[in-house]
Amino acid sequence: MYHKTTGYRIFSIFNTVMLLGLSLLCIVPLLHVLAVSFSSKSAADANIVGLWPVHFSLEAYKKTIDNPVFLHSIWVSVKRTVLGSVLTLLLAFLAAYPLSKETSIFKSRNIYSWIFVFTMVFSGGLVPFYIVIQKLHLINSFWVLVLPGAVNVYLTILLMNFFRGIPKELEEAAFIDGAGHFRTLFSIFLPVSLPAIATLTLFSVVFHWNSWFDGLLYLNNSKSFPLATFLQTVIVQKDMSSMSIDPKEVALLSQKTVNAAQIFIGALPVLVVYPFLQKYFVKGLVVGAVKE
Amino acid sequence: MNHFKRNWPLHVMILPSLLFLIIFNYLPMAGIVMAFQNFKPWLGLAHSEWVGLENFRTLFERQDSVEVIWNTLIISALKIVLNLVAPFTFALFLNEVRKAFFKRFVQTLVYLPHFLSWVILGGILLDVLSTDGGFLNQILSSWFGIEPIFFLGDNNWFRFTVIVSDVWKEFGFGTIVFLAALSNVNPSLYEAAEVDGASRWKQTIHITLPSMLPIAVVVGTLALGNILNAGFDQIFNLYNPLVYQKGDIIDTFVYRTAILNGEMGLGAAIGLFKSIISMVLIIISYRLAYKLANYRIF
Numbered sequence: 294m295y296h297k298t299t300g301y302r303i304f305s306i307f308n309t310v311m312l313l314g315l316s317l318l319c320i321v322p323l324l325h326v327l328a329v330s331f332s333s334k335s336a337a338d339a340n341i342v343g344l345w346p347v348h349f350s351l352e353a354y355k356k357t358i359d360n361p362v363f364l365h366s367i368w369v370s371v372k373r374t375v376l377g378s379v380l381t382l383l384l385a386f387l388a389a390y391p392l393s394k395e396t397s398i399f400k401s402r403n404i405y406s407w408i409f410v411f412t413m414v415f416s417g418g419l420v421p422f423y424i425v426i427q428k429l430h431l432i433n434s435f436w437v438l439v440l441p442g443a444v445n446v447y448l449t450i451l452l453m454n455f456f457r458g459i460p461k462e463l464e465e466a467a468f469i470d471g472a473g474h475f476r477t478l479f480s481i482f483l484p485v486s487l488p489a490i491a492t493l494t495l496f497s498v499v500f501h502w503n504s505w506f507d508g509l510l511y512l513n514n515s516k517s518f519p520l521a522t523f524l525q526t527v528i529v530q531k532d533m534s535s536m537s538i539d540p541k542e543v544a545l546l547s548q549k550t551v552n553a554a555q556i557f558i559g560a561l562p563v564l565v566v567y568p569f570l571q572k573y574f575v576k577g578l579v580v581g582a583v584k585e
Numbered sequence: 586m587n588h589f590k591r592n593w594p595l596h597v598m599i600l601p602s603l604l605f606l607i608i609f610n611y612l613p614m615a616g617i618v619m620a621f622q623n624f625k626p627w628l629g630l631a632h633s634e635w636v637g638l639e640n641f642r643t644l645f646e647r648q649d650s651v652e653v654i655w656n657t658l659i660i661s662a663l664k665i666v667l668n669l670v671a672p673f674t675f676a677l678f679l680n681e682v683r684k685a686f687f688k689r690f691v692q693t694l695v696y697l698p699h700f701l702s703w704v705i706l707g708g709i710l711l712d713v714l715s716t717d718g719g720f721l722n723q724i725l726s727s728w729f730g731i732e733p734i735f736f737l738g739d740n741n742w743f744r745f746t747v748i749v750s751d752v753w754k755e756f757g758f759g760t761i762v763f764l765a766a767l768s769n770v771n772p773s774l775y776e777a778a779e780v781d782g783a784s785r786w787k788q789t790i791h792i793t794l795p796s797m798l799p800i801a802v803v804v805g806t807l808a809l810g811n812i813l814n815a816g817f818d819q820i821f822n823l824y825n826p827l828v829y830q831k832g833d834i835i836d837t838f839v840y841r842t843a844i845l846n847g848e849m850g851l852g853a854a855i856g857l858f859k860s861i862i863s864m865v866l867i868i869i870s871y872r873l874a875y876k877l878a879n880y881r882i883f
Binding site: 304313392394427429499549 | 591595601606610612678679690692694700702707709711713723821822836839840844852855857861867
């Protein structure tokens with residue numbers, strides 16, 4: 294038994310310490326930001342905050358919540374996340390069913406799947422895409438955040454692979470009872486695939502919440518930005534003009550703590566859904582990726 | 586079975602997705618003719634001046650665009666290699682952990698950064714890596730006495746910072762496929778090796794590594810299709826004009842040339858160049874993955 298040898302025991306201790314160190318390394322930056330967000334302005338400015346708040350203060354969060362632009366950006370993000378995820382999932386659910394059929398049953402299946410897969414392989418690029426968005430009058434419209442990415446080919450393929458794993462007997466029984474394709478999809482496939490749909494929903498939610506570039510590219514008014522785009526311009530581009538805090542207040546309050554608070558609020562929904570996501574994504578990914 | 590012949594509902598189901606794909610994916614593909622025009626938005630596709638391959642000549646003659654292609658290749662090649670090696674190694678070490686709760690604890694923490702966007706992480710890194718009292722520089726100076734390093738503003742450090750922070754974000758998530766492969770190894774192989782008196786090290790070399798090789802080949806070859814994607818989200822949120830020389834990549838360059846400077850034709854040409862190379866590489870890599878490891882996506 295190798296477990297009992299001295300060499301392996303020493304290795305085990307070393308291994309545990311190393312893994313623990315690397316795991317902590319993954320969350321240390323986030324903990325630091327959290328600590329800064331709860332610290333006082335003076336402590337943050339003096340750079341004495343490590344991983345624990347110094348002179349605990351909620352001032353940064355108060356300022357953040359008082360900013361109407363920030364609040365509105367949260368609302369835009371929630372709207373795009375809900376509408377975008379519902380639309381994406383509905384489209385994927387409907388398309389995955391015909392794509393999961395054998396060619397012997399659904400002849401056009403191969404043509405359709407090529408049309409889907411080709412979009413993963415080739416794209417027109419950013420510039421023609423921008424022109425199309427312009428021609429569709431979607432610039433400065435909320436719907437530019439929802440419609441262009443509505444079909445997610447990757448999620449559709451994951452769902453298709455899941456559908457293929459559903460025993461054929463189930464649908465055959467439904468057909469014999471006289472159910473059509475729609476009936477079969479909604480009363481047989483839907484209940485069976487709820488866990489898979491839940492997983493894909495979480496993926497879609499995280500994707501929408503994190504999306505920032507479309508807002509930056511297609512929306513000109515910072516007042517209609519989703520949260521991720523707002524954070525990008527305020528924190529990363531340090532564009533102070535879109536902040537509605539007046540200069541005197543900025544001087545009073547360390548920008549560092551406010552930035553930290555905003556970053557943390559931006560990350561919070563992902564942190565909240567993460568445990569649920571984690572329960573499923575390993576299975577989902579493996580089902581989709583490693584198929585014999 | 587007569588029911589199977591009545592397939593019109595299947596077409597109806599796929600129709601909505603199809604319409605979206607046509608509008609938002611195939612219509613822009615038609616727009617690539619812009620790459621051969623001196624495109625002006627107010628003239629449109631029909632009336633813009635036709636310039637043939639002029640945009641492509643500009644692309645290969647301008648010093649900055651050639652630099653950008655090299656930057657892209659270097660950054661993404663290093664990312665591909667390290668994002669294969671790091672998760673592979675980490676999975677091997679994690680596989681030696683026998684306490685299930687500790688294993689799950691480690692997994693929970695290391696998968697997390699993958700789900701945070703580069704806007705969030707960019708905001709955090711700008712603060713943590715700053716020379717003006719940034720967390721990391723403080724630790725470096727107080728523990729090791731190192732002068733503050735300008736990680737995001739120094740051409741000698743920028744690529745390093747980009748690659749390390751990308752590996753930091755993705756190595757955990759990358760272990761998933763390898764851990765799945767490890768859990769599929771037939772336990773009787775280890776039992777037999779045990780009976781023969783093989784040490785854990787010998788078992789790793791002769792059983793674990795060979796059984797992980799196919800999936801490593803798949804991950805590696807499939808990554809080839811991404812050689813021209815050096816990570817727009819990351820670079821865009823970390824870079825600044827000081828480090829364009831070593832850190833500017835194709836996607837950020839296209840954004841600045843086409844959207845900010847209005848050189849639409851040139852932007853479209855670079856985009857087309859990138860799309861075609863990527864397509865060829867993706868097709869080759871999928872063929873390779875199929876040949877080498879019998880991997881199929883469909």
